Amino acid sequence: FLNSGGGFDRKPQMFNQFGSTAETLSKASAVVLRIGTDAHLYDDPEDVSIAPLLDSKFESEKCEALKRLLALIAQGFDVPNFFPQVVKNVASQSPEVKKLVYLYLLHYAEKRPNEALLSINYFQKDLGDPNPLVRAWALRTMAGIRLHVIAPLALAAVSKCARDPAVYVRRCAANALPKLHDLRLEEHAPAIEELVGILLNDHSPGVVGAAAAAFTSICPNNFKLIRKNYKKLCQILPDVEEWGQILLIGTLLRYVVARHGLVRESLMLSIHGLANNGFCEKDGLVRDLTLDSGDSDKRDSFDANLVSLVSKSYIEGPDEYLSRSNCPDTASSAFDSKETTSIAHNEDVKILLQCTSPLLWSNNSAVVLAAAGVQWIMAPLEDVKKIVKPLLFLLRSSTASKYVVLCNILVFAKAVPSLFAPHFEDFFICSSDAYQVKAHKLEMLSLIATDSSISSILREFENYIKDPDRRFAADTVAAIGLCAKRLPTIPTTCLDGLLALVRQESFAGDLASVDEEAGVLVQAVMSIQTIIERDPLSHEKVIIQLFRSLDSIKVAAARATIIWILGVYCSLGHIIPRMLTTITKYLAWSFKSEASETKLQILNTSAKVLVNAEVDDLQMLKRIVVYVLELGECDISYDVRDRTRFLKKLLSCKLACHEPPEEETVASQENIAAHVVEHVFGRKLKPFSPLALHNRFYLPGSLSQIVLHAAPGYEPLPKPCSFVFEEDSDQLSDYDRHREATADLNGSETGDEDGSSEYDTESSNGSDLSSDGDEKTTTNDAADPLIQISEIAVSSDQEEVRSKKALDLWLDDLEKSGSR
Known part of the structure; x- marks a missing residue:
């Protein structure tokens, strides 16, 4: 080695x-x-032994061949040439072979409709099979073949399976209804809706969940179907599957709003009943009675205008809502008293709140949001706080849905900040949070900050500013400005820190790093601007400090903001007016080296200074402004040149020498120009209204609330009390239908079709137990004309297609052509 x-x-x-x-x-x-899996089926995609296996006498070999076909389909291969051989195996007695054949047929039925029609006869026979799985597979396949020619047959099959004794079959029937509805069969629409009502009356939670999905996609506004089963649906709601619970909660909420309207004691209508509910209004905030009797210091407060806007947004459609979003007075209109109800006298509202309250602790995040939406909209004002702890628990435990939960919590916090104010620590940033989650948490902290919690929040903000992610640090600085604007006790503390940050970042800022350190500097200047707007007169020295820092600040956006502040407050106090000449000289000296956005602000500020200048400095300021305008006319940026020409024409009355006018028309034109200049450059700033920027609210838990526009399929709540039900006419129609059904049953009896089983009798007698009008529903179901759909007159072509003889002849011809 x-x-x-x-x-x-x-x-x-x-x-x-x-x-x-x-x-x-x-x-x-x-x-x-x-070993022991079907993974080997994917190893040989070009296996040529599939055709002999499909014609084998052994069920195991047929099953192996069908699995290979499905594996090829899963890999993207197109294998329609095996369709005739697969269709022959639809008559197999093996449940596994049948299931695989049905999967293959579902995939190629639309591409080979004529061949798929040949197997309809076998599907109808399988609907009477003793095995419920076979019946369900046959129904799924028939509903999945999207052909108008077999739609009546598929509807008859769904009608039959909707009364099947097996829960799985009835659930498949509910899932098949939206597929039939997608075919746009207008003549069968009432029959499909009636089947939805039958399945909603089912005693199985699994069937009810699927029926709720069918109701949402087929007839979401047919509240008569919900009225007949409302109490039963509320009772069965906790047992429905999670995804069915989401749809069922939304359906029940829409029904209650359409039937009874909004609750007068709820938060949504609290602004419209101030005189009756014991509220008092002060400074734009409406304060409620103490929620916790043991804590008299904590009082719930909410923004009345924002709550009214939220309630209107939930009711109005997207088009109407967007057209009203630009209306200056969004809370002017109130709900009619006839469109509201009281929870003390309305059992339907009580039942809805009781059945959705336990779902606030569901394992599914979407169910929690749906239940919280019901409590938020319909619960009394003192019970809205029940949604806080479940949402916070969901925020801590569910990482995947954290962003979605935060988007919905933000809406609640904007309307009622005090709901989450005691739990501000739950919104502190984690290092593992995504940037979008961090941004929403910063917004939450700025919304719910109070005098008692602001010190802890500001200490957190100090750490966030040091974060390596400078975009997040810039957002933190913006949040500090929002906190200072909301709370009048902290602006001095925040200003000192922000000014120190401006001095620190001005040396680190660079024109080449606008998105990094420069972003923090710009946000710091804008936060100072936000604080100054609250009380400009007391912050005159702050404006002077910003002007003195212009030499060290190199970021164009920050310089433009400071110059804008100087122009707006050029007549403020006693010090700034005496510095206007110095300020204007500095701006004229630095004009050539500035960026375009800064040059535009220099032009605007020069015009404002000239308008508000005193008589002593007027001549000097005129010469400086004329020099700046001359520089602007020769600038390489066409935006700067256009702005210069506009200002030069507008300020011509101010820049001209004051000589006695020779004609009265000239004097009148100068007066008009002076009036326009005063209006454009001398007016005061309007108070900032957050409603103008953040007025897009959608139902809690919806996709639209995340993307902030009406997503496809979004439906607002129906108009309050828009569903008016006449009891007498409904009872009369039920009686008429019962009498006609009894007459039909006594007059004629039809035999069962070929291939039917003993389950037909059981399904007609196995109706669900219900209260009130459920007996009538059962009788009507037994005589439902949908059962007779399979006996409709068909053409000779369809009869030939359905015959077994045609299938055999067609297969023989294919074999002969293949041998040739």
């Missing part, structure tokens, strides 16, 4: 042999893991 250097080789050749042995063992272990 000596090497070329005369020493011993520490890795002799035998170790290489061991390495190759280890690789062989790893391959062998992979092969062992495949």
Whole structure:
């Protein structure tokens, strides 16, 4: 084992042999893991032994061939040439072979519709098979063949299976209804909706969940079907599968709103009933009675205008809502008292709140959000706080849905910040959080900060500013400005820190790193601007400090913001007006070296300074402004040149020498120009309204609330009390249908079709137990004309297609052509 250097080789050749042995063992272990599975079916995609296996006499070989076909389909291969041989095996007695044949037919039925029609007769026979799995597979295949010619037959099959004694078959019937509805069979729409009502009355939670999905996609506004089964649906809601619970909760909520309207004691209508509910309004916030009787210091507060906007957004459609979003007075209209209800006298609302309350602790995040949405919209004001702890638990435990939960919590916090104010620590940033989650948590902290919690929040913000992710640090600085604007007790503390940050970042900022350190500097300046807007007169020295820092600040966006502040507050106090000449000279001196956005602000600020200048400095300022305008006219940026020409024309009355006018028309034109200049450059800033920017609210838990626009399929809540039900007419129609059904049953009896089983009798007698009008529903179901659909008159072509003889002749012709 000596090497070329005369020493011993520490890795002799035998170790290489061991390495190759280890690789062989790893391959062998992979092969062992495949034993007992169907993974070997994917190894030979060009297997030519499939056709003989399909014609084999042994069921195991047929099953092997069908599995190979499905493996080829899964790998993207197109194998329609085996269709005739697969169709022959639809008559197999093996359940496994039948299932594989049905999967193959579902895949190629639309591509080979004529051949698929030949197997309809076998599907109808399988609908009467004693095995419920076979009946369900046959129904799934018939509904999956999207052909209008067999739609009546498929509808008859669904009608039959909707009354099947097996739960799985009835669930497959519910899942098949949306497929039939997609065929746009207008003449069968009432029959499909009636089947939805039958399945909604089922006693099995699995069937009810599938029926709720069918109701949502077929007839989401047919609330008569819900009214008949409302209490039963509420009782069975906790037992329905999780994804069915989401749809069923939304359906029940829509029914209650359409039937009874919104609850007067709820948060959504609290703004419209201030005089009756004991609220008081002050400073734009409406304060409720103490939620916890033992804690008299904690009082719930909410923004009345924002709550009203949220309630209107839930009710209005996307088009109407977007058209109203630009309306300046969004809370002017109130709900009619006839469109509201009281929870004390409405049992339907009580039942809905009771059955959704336990679902706040569901394992499914979407179920929690759906249940929280019901409590948020319909629960009394003092019970809304029940949604807080489940949402916070969901925020901590579910990493995958953290962003979605935060988007919905943000809406709740915007309307009622005090709901989450005691739990501000739950929104502290984790190092593993994604950037979008961090941004939402910062917004939450700025919304729910109070005088008692702001000190802890600001200490957290100090650590966030040091984060290596400078975009996140910039967002933190913006959050500090929002906190300072909301809480009047902390602006001084925040200003000191922000000014220190401006001095620190001004040396680190660079034109080449606008997205990094420069972003923090820009946000710091904008946060200072936000604080100044709250009380400009007391922050005159802060504006002067910003002006003195212009020499050290190199970021164009930050310089433009500071110059804008100087222009807006050029007439503020006693110090700034005396510095206007110095400020204007500095801006004129630095104009050539500035970026385009800074040059535009210099032009605007020069115009504002000229308008608000005192008489003593007017002549000097005129010469400086004229010099700046001349520089702007020669600039390489066309935006700067256009702005310069506009300002030069607008300020012509101010820049001209004051001489007595020769004509009255000239004087009147100068007065008009002076008035326009005063209006454009001399007006005060309007108070900032957050509703103008954040007024897009959608139902809690919906995709639209995440993407902030009406996603495809989004439906707002129906108009309150839009569903008016007449009891007398409904009872009369039920009586008429019952009488007609009884007459039909007594007048004629039809025999069962070929291939039917003893389950037909059981399905007609195995109706579900229900209260009130359920007996009528059962009787109507027994005489439902849908059962007679399979006996409709068919053409001779269809009769020939359905015959077994046609199938045999067609297969014989294929075999002969193949032998040739």
